[in-house]
Amino acid sequence: MSSMTTKESTPVRAGAAAVPYGHAIVSEKWRGSELVQQLQGKIKLVFEENLGLVDFHLPNRICVLYISETDLVSGNGFKRRLVRFRNASNLHGIVITEKTRLSEQYFPPIQKFIVLELGMTLLPVASQSEASQLIIQLVREQSKEHESNPFLRKRRSHLMETSVLQTVQQIPGVGKVKALQLLQQFPNIYQLSNASIQQLELVVGRVLAQQIYTFLTQAK
Structure with missing residues (x-):
C-alpha cells in the first residue's frame, strides 16, 4: 500500500491510551485495507x-505506527512523523516496517534511527498480512497477561523483548549472550544508549565497552 496521509494537528489522540483488552482502535484511513481485513x-x-500520527492504538498504552515500503523507498519524510510522536507522547511506540526486497537496503539505518535514537520498538514485516499477525499477537499478549493477574504491572510483550534483543545484537562485537547480559543491566535502549564506558565495562569488559560506547554515541 502506498503511504497514507492524514491531518496531524493532534499528534496523539487524547484518551486513546485506555483501549479495552482484546480491542484495537484503528485509524479510519486503514478501513478496507488488506491489513484490516486480516484483523x-x-x-x-x-x-x-483522526488518530493523528498513530495508525493503531492497542491496550496498555501501546501505539503502532506503520511505515510502508513506499515510505522507506521515497525518502526520509516518515522520520519527522516518528520524531513528532516520540516528542509528543509518553505512550509506548511500536513501529511496524515493511522490509521487502525493494526496501531492505534502507533497513539498517532505519533500524538504528528508530531503536537506538528514538528508543522505539521496531518490528519488520514482509507484508500487511504479516503485520496483521503481529498486531493480533500484541493484543492477545496484553489480554492474556491481564487475565492471568490484572493487579500485576504489565510486562513488556515477548515481541517487544525480541525486537530489543535483536537490535542490541546489531552492535558490532555483541552476540546473543552479550546482548542478554547488557539488557539485564540496562533494561531498555534508552538506558543502554546513555550508559557510560565505565558502566558498560562492568558488564562486557573494557574493549567491547569502548566499541559499544562509540557505536551508540555515533547513533545519537
Whole structure:
C-alpha cells in the first residue's frame, strides 16, 4: 500500500491510551485495507476518524505506527512523523516496517534511527498480512497477561523483548549472550544508549565497552 496521509494537528489522540483488552482502535484511513481485513474476526476493531500520527492504538498504552515500503523507498519524510510522536507522547511506540526486497537496503539505518535514537520498538514485516499477525499477537499478549493477574504491572510483550534483543545484537562485537547480559543491566535502549564506558565495562569488559560506547554515541 502506498503511504497514507492524514491531518496531524493532534499528534496523539487524547484518551486513546485506555483501549479495552482484546480491542484495537484503528485509524479510519486503514478501513478496507488488506491489513484490516486480516484483523477482522480475530480482535475487536473500533475505527476513529483522526488518530493523528498513530495508525493503531492497542491496550496498555501501546501505539503502532506503520511505515510502508513506499515510505522507506521515497525518502526520509516518515522520520519527522516518528520524531513528532516520540516528542509528543509518553505512550509506548511500536513501529511496524515493511522490509521487502525493494526496501531492505534502507533497513539498517532505519533500524538504528528508530531503536537506538528514538528508543522505539521496531518490528519488520514482509507484508500487511504479516503485520496483521503481529498486531493480533500484541493484543492477545496484553489480554492474556491481564487475565492471568490484572493487579500485576504489565510486562513488556515477548515481541517487544525480541525486537530489543535483536537490535542490541546489531552492535558490532555483541552476540546473543552479550546482548542478554547488557539488557539485564540496562533494561531498555534508552538506558543502554546513555550508559557510560565505565558502566558498560562492568558488564562486557573494557574493549567491547569502548566499541559499544562509540557505536551508540555515533547513533545519537
